[in-house]
Amino acid sequence: MEPFKLHTGLVCPLNRTNIDTDQIIPKQFLKRIERQGFGEFLFFHWRFEDDGKAKENFPLNKAEYKGASILAAGENFGCGSSREHAPWALEDHGFKVIIAPSFADIFYNNCFKNGLLPLQLSEEEKEYIVKKAETESYKLTVDLEKQTVSDDLGFRTEFQILPHHKEMLLNGWDEIGVTLNYEDRISEYEQQTSK
Amino acid sequence: MMKPKTIVEKIWEQHLVLQEENKPDLIYIDLHLVHEVTSPQAFEGLRIKKRKVRRPERTFATMDHNVPTINRHIINDKIALKQMQTLEENCREFNIPLADIDHPDQGIVHVIGPELGLTQPGRTIVCGDSHTSTHGAFGALAFGIGTSEVEHVLASQTLWQSRPKTLNLKVNGTLGTGVTAKDLILAIIAKYGVRFGTGYVIEYTGETIRSLSMEERMTVCNMSIEAGARAGLISPDETTYNYLKGRRHAPEGEDFTKAVEQWNSLVTDEGAAYDKTLEINASEVEPQVTWGTNPGMCLPVSASVPDPEHEGNPAKKEEILNDLDYMGLKPGQPISSIKIDHVFIGSCTNSRLSDLKKAAAVIRGRKVHPSVKAIVVPGSFKVKQDAEKEGIDLIFKQAGFEWREAGCSMCLAMNDDIVPPGERCASTSNRNFEGRQGNGARTHLVSPEMAAASAVEGHFVDVREYSEFTALT
Numbered sequence: 001m002e003p004f005k006l007h008t009g010l011v012c013p014l015n016r017t018n019i020d021t022d023q024i025i026p027k028q029f030l031k032r033i034e035r036q037g038f039g040e041f042l043f044f045h046w047r048f049e050d051d052g053k054a055k056e057n058f059p060l061n062k063a064e065y066k067g068a069s070i071l072a073a074g075e076n077f078g079c080g081s082s083r084e085h086a087p088w089a090l091e092d093h094g095f096k097v098i099i100a101p102s103f104a105d106i107f108y109n110n111c112f113k114n115g116l117l118p119l120q121l122s123e124e125e126k127e128y129i130v131k132k133a134e135t136e137s138y139k140l141t142v143d144l145e146k147q148t149v150s151d152d153l154g155f156r157t158e159f160q161i162l163p164h165h166k167e168m169l170l171n172g173w174d175e176i177g178v179t180l181n182y183e184d185r186i187s188e189y190e191q192q193t194s195k
Numbered sequence: 196m197m198k199p200k201t202i203v204e205k206i207w208e209q210h211l212v213l214q215e216e217n218k219p220d221l222i223y224i225d226l227h228l229v230h231e232v233t234s235p236q237a238f239e240g241l242r243i244k245k246r247k248v249r250r251p252e253r254t255f256a257t258m259d260h261n262v263p264t265i266n267r268h269i270i271n272d273k274i275a276l277k278q279m280q281t282l283e284e285n286c287r288e289f290n291i292p293l294a295d296i297d298h299p300d301q302g303i304v305h306v307i308g309p310e311l312g313l314t315q316p317g318r319t320i321v322c323g324d325s326h327t328s329t330h331g332a333f334g335a336l337a338f339g340i341g342t343s344e345v346e347h348v349l350a351s352q353t354l355w356q357s358r359p360k361t362l363n364l365k366v367n368g369t370l371g372t373g374v375t376a377k378d379l380i381l382a383i384i385a386k387y388g389v390r391f392g393t394g395y396v397i398e399y400t401g402e403t404i405r406s407l408s409m410e411e412r413m414t415v416c417n418m419s420i421e422a423g424a425r426a427g428l429i430s431p432d433e434t435t436y437n438y439l440k441g442r443r444h445a446p447e448g449e450d451f452t453k454a455v456e457q458w459n460s461l462v463t464d465e466g467a468a469y470d471k472t473l474e475i476n477a478s479e480v481e482p483q484v485t486w487g488t489n490p491g492m493c494l495p496v497s498a499s500v501p502d503p504e505h506e507g508n509p510a511k512k513e514e515i516l517n518d519l520d521y522m523g524l525k526p527g528q529p530i531s532s533i534k535i536d537h538v539f540i541g542s543c544t545n546s547r548l549s550d551l552k553k554a555a556a557v558i559r560g561r562k563v564h565p566s567v568k569a570i571v572v573p574g575s576f577k578v579k580q581d582a583e584k585e586g587i588d589l590i591f592k593q594a595g596f597e598w599r600e601a602g603c604s605m606c607l608a609m610n611d612d613i614v615p616p617g618e619r620c621a622s623t624s625n626r627n628f629e630g631r632q633g634n635g636a637r638t639h640l641v642s643p644e645m646a647a648a649s650a651v652e653g654h655f656v657d658v659r660e661y662s663e664f665t666a667l668t
Contacts, residue, residue, distance in 0.1 A: 018389060018489050020626075020628045022626070022629070026630055026634070027607050027609045030232050030233075030609065031261065031272065031609065032278075033277060033278055035239070045630050050616070076389065079389065079390075079423065080325065080420075081325050081607075082324055082325040082341055084236075084341035084343060085342075104423060105393060105425045106338075106340065106425060109340075110341035113341065113343035162219070162357065175343070176240075176246070176346060176350050176351065177244075179347065179350075179351045185212055185221070186221075186351060190352075
């Protein structure tokens with residue numbers, strides 16, 4: 001996994017609440033056995049008409065958000081199904097950061113395994129960012145080391161993240177590799193509990 | 196005296212492999228359930244890094260999401276077929292027990308775990324599926340995980356997890372006739388919203404919960420994730436032990452007695468503290484019907500769909516307008532006037548024998564409305580077989596329902612069981628998200644009894660008005 005330290009990118013607003021993982025990546029695309037290539041199906045039914053034509057009004061299809069790497073959405077982002085295809089699709093499409101006032105637990109966890117930063121800001125901060133991104137070409141800089149988000153207009157805020165999650169992203173760690181260093185502890189537990 | 200503890204704290208402490216400051220805990224996973232959709236990339240990850248499955252015997256796989264429920268062996272979808280074959284190959288390579296499409300143990304992963312006695316009190320259970328919360332009905336700590344975590348558990352039999360907060364959801368009062376466990380959990384989510392459980396494990400407590408059967412408890416715990424909670428559970432009791440006794444993987448004889456003693460020690464202590472407590476009075480719950488595109492958008496069958504004009508908050512007003520538009524409903528329209536095109540009885544929420552019996556009791560001697568296409572998809576091969584032994588299949592077939600093979604089916608429409616665009620389905624499943632049952636499909640979540648009654652009438656109807664229905668025994 002690529003380490004994540006500092007990122008500056010264009011913001012795409014998607015100001016809806018309770019965006020579930022069925023919308024992020026619909027079920028017909030979950031049959032593939034590969035991990036890559038889900039980006040083209042991201043928000044499929046919100047992005048495309050039944051005949052495959054792009055829906056002009058959907059933010060991801062607008063020229064001004066082309067190349068956006070930061071998505072700003074409403075609360076409870078990623079609710080519903082546990083499908084990790086959702087962060088895979090977001091990441092594959094080019095997103096590095098998802099901003100929302102709250103995230104669903106499973107989605108939130110899944111992001112860190114894929115170099116994607118789910119960034120929790122307050123409702124007011126999210127609204128400020130969405131409004132900016134809706135009216136102009138708007139970029140944010142996310143500094144994971146310092147745990148700050150800022151723009152060129154004077155907006156700057158700190159965000160919370162668990163030290164473990166931060167460390168994983170900063171180092172681009174293979175979590176399984178880390179865990180397997182504790183092999184003796186796992187064996188010890190199994191012996192003690194007769195498992 | 197020891198500090199009183201909740202069942203969640205007790206299970207957590209018994210599974211701690213490692214606890215260090217500024218880190219989540221490393222917890223041991225007792226049982227890992229696997230299905231075809233969320234596992235292929237995990238096995239591939241193991242292969243790339245030349246890693247093994249640490250405890251194949253603590254792993255159990257089945258096929259449920261993609262499997263056809265009709266013409267079982269004609270799988271036209273080549274990509275789906277490849278996914279099933281991949282699971283077979285992976286299970287063979289890594290020595291994992293698999294209940295494939297022809298196996299008598301096959302079924303929805305959350306139906307067969309309990310059925311086989313794999314699901315037991317005090318166990319930590321994970322699966323790459325958000326409805327793993329179902330297994331909490333037995334007093335297990337069970338939650339859904341992503342594919343990277345599936346790989347992590349395969350390789351290490353552990354997971355890094357922050358200790359969850361605990362939420363006591365007290366349910367007291369008596370559920371009325373015709374009001375089910377499904378209505379209860381829908382009413383809870385309607386009352387407190389789709390986010391109240393985020394960051395918590397819900398423990399369902401109170402006299403109403405104690406009076407529920409195991410299958411009803413599974414329905415309640417199943418939908419914990421629809422409230423945002425990764426896990427929901429119920430302290431075990433005699434009902435739990437009676438269900439487990441004699442199941443294939445449950446302890447036997449003296450071991451069972453010892454196990455019961457240990458399981459009893461898990462029950463939440465008197466006076467244990469929770470991070471949050473919520474309550475609901477079961478006596479006030481009516482049969483529920485969802486009207487929107489998340490499970491919190493739910494009302495009693497006697498109500499009318501919301502009128503956005505009555506909503507003061509502009510953002511909420513727009514949300515209601517969007518939902519009514521997607522759902523093809525008029526503001527203020529009575530729920531009972533909503534006509535339906537499909538009925539789906541099935542899914543990990545409501546596809547067990549008692550669910551099918553309750554639905555059958557409603558439709559016995561009646562006919563499916565001519566404008567409705569109705570299917571029953573038993574949760575497992577065993578449920579199907581048991582139902583057939585009792586002639587439940589005949590009741591459905593005579594009424595005009597299709598009687599299918601086991602699988603997830605129309606709950607998420609990954610196989611051919613799809614609701615066409617713009618059509619409306621009364622469904623006993625768990626999610627009414629946009630496009631869940633097919634692109635453009637409109638889903639209304641209901642209980643099996645409500646689904647059966649609406650199949651007969653062609654629109655929603657209060658099942659309590661079906662005076663003649665008597666439960667099958």
